Amino acid sequence: MPPRISLFSLARSIPYRTKPQAQWSVQPLVRAPQQCRTFADSKDSTTAKQTDANAQPLPHITEESAKTAKIMGEKGPDISQGTPVEEVVKGDKEMQDKLPKVMQDALKSKNSQSPPKGSRSYSTTAMMTEGGDMGLADMSQSTVVPAAPGAKFPLPSLPLPQGSHVKHRYDGIVEQVTNLIMRHGEKSVAQRNMALILQHLRTSPIPTINPNRPLLPGAPPPSHLPLNPVLYLTLAIDSVAPLLRIRNMKGAAGGGVALQIPVPLGQRQRRRTAVEWILASASRKKNRSTYAQKVAEELVAVVEGRSSVWDRRNAIHKQAVAARANIVLPRKR
Amino acid sequence: MPPSSSLRGVTQLLRETVQPSFACRRLGEVQQTAYLSTSAPRFASVPKKKGLTAAPKKGTKTLNVKKGRKQSGGDTGKKPAVGERKAMRKAVVLSNNNALEVSSLKNLDNENVLDAEIAGKVYGIPDDAIDALRAVDAFKPKQGWKLFRRPAVVVRKEAMQLAQLIKEVESGSEGAKKTVRRIITGERMSGKSTLVLQGLLMAHLRNWVVINLPEAQDLVNAHTEYAPLQGSQPMQYTQDTYTANLLSQILKANKQIADLPVTKEHSLPQPLPPKATLRSLIDIGVATPESSWSVFAALWEELTQPGRPPIMFAIDGLAHIMRNSEYLSADVKPIHAFDLTIVRQFVDYLSGAKSLPNGGIIFAATSGSNSPTVDALNFSLQCAAARQFAPEKMPRWNPYTNLDMRVMEALKDVDTLPLKGLTKEEARALMEYYAESGMLRAKVDDGLVGERWALAGMGNIGELERTTVRMRV
Numbered sequence: 001m002p003p004r005i006s007l008f009s010l011a012r013s014i015p016y017r018t019k020p021q022a023q024w025s026v027q028p029l030v031r032a033p034q035q036c037r038t039f040a041d042s043k044d045s046t047t048a049k050q051t052d053a054n055a056q057p058l059p060h061i062t063e064e065s066a067k068t069a070k071i072m073g074e075k076g077p078d079i080s081q082g083t084p085v086e087e088v089v090k091g092d093k094e095m096q097d098k099l100p101k102v103m104q105d106a107l108k109s110k111n112s113q114s115p116p117k118g119s120r121s122y123s124t125t126a127m128m129t130e131g132g133d134m135g136l137a138d139m140s141q142s143t144v145v146p147a148a149p150g151a152k153f154p155l156p157s158l159p160l161p162q163g164s165h166v167k168h169r170y171d172g173i174v175e176q177v178t179n180l181i182m183r184h185g186e187k188s189v190a191q192r193n194m195a196l197i198l199q200h201l202r203t204s205p206i207p208t209i210n211p212n213r214p215l216l217p218g219a220p221p222p223s224h225l226p227l228n229p230v231l232y233l234t235l236a237i238d239s240v241a242p243l244l245r246i247r248n249m250k251g252a253a254g255g256g257v258a259l260q261i262p263v264p265l266g267q268r269q270r271r272r273t274a275v276e277w278i279l280a281s282a283s284r285k286k287n288r289s290t291y292a293q294k295v296a297e298e299l300v301a302v303v304e305g306r307s308s309v310w311d312r313r314n315a316i317h318k319q320a321v322a323a324r325a326n327i328v329l330p331r332k333r
Numbered sequence: 334m335p336p337s338s339s340l341r342g343v344t345q346l347l348r349e350t351v352q353p354s355f356a357c358r359r360l361g362e363v364q365q366t367a368y369l370s371t372s373a374p375r376f377a378s379v380p381k382k383k384g385l386t387a388a389p390k391k392g393t394k395t396l397n398v399k400k401g402r403k404q405s406g407g408d409t410g411k412k413p414a415v416g417e418r419k420a421m422r423k424a425v426v427l428s429n430n431n432a433l434e435v436s437s438l439k440n441l442d443n444e445n446v447l448d449a450e451i452a453g454k455v456y457g458i459p460d461d462a463i464d465a466l467r468a469v470d471a472f473k474p475k476q477g478w479k480l481f482r483r484p485a486v487v488v489r490k491e492a493m494q495l496a497q498l499i500k501e502v503e504s505g506s507e508g509a510k511k512t513v514r515r516i517i518t519g520e521r522m523s524g525k526s527t528l529v530l531q532g533l534l535m536a537h538l539r540n541w542v543v544i545n546l547p548e549a550q551d552l553v554n555a556h557t558e559y560a561p562l563q564g565s566q567p568m569q570y571t572q573d574t575y576t577a578n579l580l581s582q583i584l585k586a587n588k589q590i591a592d593l594p595v596t597k598e599h600s601l602p603q604p605l606p607p608k609a610t611l612r613s614l615i616d617i618g619v620a621t622p623e624s625s626w627s628v629f630a631a632l633w634e635e636l637t638q639p640g641r642p643p644i645m646f647a648i649d650g651l652a653h654i655m656r657n658s659e660y661l662s663a664d665v666k667p668i669h670a671f672d673l674t675i676v677r678q679f680v681d682y683l684s685g686a687k688s689l690p691n692g693g694i695i696f697a698a699t700s701g702s703n704s705p706t707v708d709a710l711n712f713s714l715q716c717a718a719a720r721q722f723a724p725e726k727m728p729r730w731n732p733y734t735n736l737d738m739r740v741m742e743a744l745k746d747v748d749t750l751p752l753k754g755l756t757k758e759e760a761r762a763l764m765e766y767y768a769e770s771g772m773l774r775a776k777v778d779d780g781l782v783g784e785r786w787a788l789a790g791m792g793n794i795g796e797l798e799r800t801t802v803r804m805r806v
Contacts, residue, residue: 174804195805202772203429203479226431227771229804286411289418 171230173237173271174198180275181295193292198229200296210305215239225303236302240277240309241270244320261327262320277309278302425472426479427463433771434482441486446538447496453759455766457485458534465537468585470547471530477798481770487763487794489524491752492531499535502643502692510643510692514683516651516744518714519752521701522795528752529647529698536645536694542636543586544579546679549650550703551575553670555659562626562674570660571674576625579675580618580632589642591615596638599631611635626674633678637690644693648679651697652704655740671739684743709737713744721748754792757782763794764801772802 069076085103089095096107148155163169170178174194182190207222209215216239225232244262252259265273282298283291301307389395440457458466463484466472478484486492498513505511517525537543546552552575562569584591591612595605602624603617611632618628636644648654654676657667670676681687682695699714715728730736755763761782767773775781789796799805
């Protein structure tokens with residue numbers, strides 16, 4: 001009698017994705033050094049080195065750090081003087097636990113002044129693909145091109161600085177948001193609204209950042225934001241932009257149930273999603289006069305962590321984390 | 334026949350015809366009994382079964398008011414109150430706390446305002462002058478004041494011409510002071526309203542009396558009440574609420590005249606207190622709008638007494654008062670704007686029919702964005718420009734246009750003050766101020782200045798602001 005549980009049918013119910021272009025491979029860039037020794041390797045090369053290093057007794061801690069600093073090319077501590085205990089235990093959790101209470105308290109109070117760590121439950125750091133530009137207009141001219149013979153003026157140096165081309169005179173994100181604001185193809189109205197939004201951002205008071213809703217890492221201090229409204233806008237949008245979306249694969253979970261598969265978004269897609277959320281929650285407001293003002297206030301609310309858009313983003317991320325088992329990575333060779 | 338049967342017939346009759354209360358009173362003693370009848374159950378409406386409604390007919394629309402159909406939630410904030418949005422639209426914001434303080438910015442004051450050395454630089458407006466200018470509505474909501482820390486103006490070439498005019502008026506000998514009349518012309522966004530503001534500012538700093546009609550349209554669009562002026566021939570009309578408001582603005586902006594004594598006898602509806610000052614005179618007009626015009630006339634008479642300061646009288650949006658107003662006379666004919674008392678007061682001095690004994694400037698600005706087409710005004714301005722700059726090329730009157738003769742007569746010999754673009758040096762000073770305020774994020778060098786100056790249509794100041802500071806290129 002054959003076994004009642006068929007292994008083939010079991011394997012068939014496991015979902016997997018067949019589209020090769022939608023897959024991505026997670027491979028570490030730097031391979032860990034080989035732990036195992038092949039037959040060709042000499043048997044005691046590493047151990048010999050270790051014994052050499054370990055043969056000497058450890059120097060005094062000040063001498064050690066001076067030696068380390070010398071290797072790193074920095075200025076180390078003065079060997080003639082002692083090293084303060086705080087410096088010695090810096091970054092060493094185990095040693096800090098063994099410090100006297102007074103010094104532990106002092107350390108703690110020092111740490112509490114630093115910005116609080118994020119309470120977000122997922123890592124949301126995104127790679128900047130545009131080289132950390134953050135929307136600052138580059139007004140500087142590039143190198144001067146030698147004059148063409150016979151011409152009155154020299155040729156312009158390429159690429160043209162931002163703002164010099166009539167069709168690309170606005171920042172990239174400003175252009176994208178303008179197009180998303182546009183209704184019925186009325187781009188000029190959208191541009192006017194965009195200008196009003198930026199003007200509102202630059203005249204509104206300095207935002208107070210909510211530590212529970214951390215903005216992008218590396219964000220400038222909030223006092224810098226109103227003076228650079230494009231950066232303000234970029235920061236608001238990129239901070240709430242979701243990293244993923246949930247793709248429902250119909251019937252893949254069996255029994256007509258859709259299988260949720262998290263799919264990463266590109267930068268432009270992420271921004272688009274965030275802007276659409278912001279615009280939707282702005283147009284639900286009743287209390288302000290103009291659309292531009294509503295959108296601008298929503299952007300300020302995003303930066304201050306008051307906006308409901310944050311919850312939406314967190315919900316998506318939570319769902320994506322829950323559904324991450326559904327991702328099928330390509331088989332490793 | 335038993336009596337009961339006849340009675341029964343009567344009750345039946347009464348039940349049908351008379352009111353039941355009446356029937357009860359008359360026939361209270363008659364015993365009411367139920368008679369055998371099958372009509373009641375026959376005509377009774379059939380009770381509906383619960384939860385069973387007939388399906389709607391095909392093609393008919395039904396009202397669907399299910400709960401949860403409409404999106405609940407969202408913002409529960411208050412809706413704007415009546416007039417709140419208009420107030421927001423008209424609000425004049427004069428400072429931006431985010432903008433950086435410009436350390437090199439000096440203030441205009443009584444001494445330096447007429448100096449030649451302030452030309453081409455940006456100067457701040459002192460606080461008391463800001464209050465005065467705000468009181469006379471010289472700041473407009475669409476101007477870019479809200480982007481900077483505090484209001485400042487660039488002293489352009491035309492402002493220096495204005496300063497020269499002020500000097501001329503002040504240097505006139507007692508009794509023979511000049512009355513200067515000018516109409517500011519120029520393209521849209523070339524800074525005409527701001528030049529009026531600068532004129533008012535200079536006059537205020539020189540302790541002149543400052544009177545401003547901030548928007549000529551408000552005088553003629555029939556939004557304020559009007560009344561015929563008794564004893565005027567031809568009929569004139571006063572605008573009492575507007576005049577009362579104007580009087581209160583004059584009092585707020587000109588603190589220096591408030592304590593001057595009233596020197597003449599005036600026929601006012603209310604008696605003046607003994608040893609009255611101009612403040613008490615104006616207060617009467619503010620408190621009782623019906624008497625505001627006679628108070629205004631009395632105030633004007635007081636201001637034109639010898640020894641009183643010169644007057645700066647300005648209006649913005651001149652074209653509106655150069656045609657018929659929206660008001661109607663008693664025989665339903667449109668009232669010409671010149672028949673409104675305040676407008677007539679202004680036009681008399683603008684046309685030169687009257688002159689100010691203590692000297693002064695009558696200053697009118699045309700508007701580029703809100704002005705009706707008035708052929709007579711346009712033709713007069715062309716003539717004035719030709720008279721000043723090219724007398725050999727006097728324009729000819731087009732006989733096919735309808736020219737208003739009253740306007741032609743009034744603007745016969747008024748000079749214009751044409752506003753052109755900024756020079757590159759002025760543009761550079763302005764852009765350096767923008768950059769120091771943190772509103773322009775670029776290095777201000779010759780390349781940038783030249784580029785933006787050209788983009789702004791050869792230094793049109795409004796366009797320059799738009800290409801450098803505003804986020805709309």
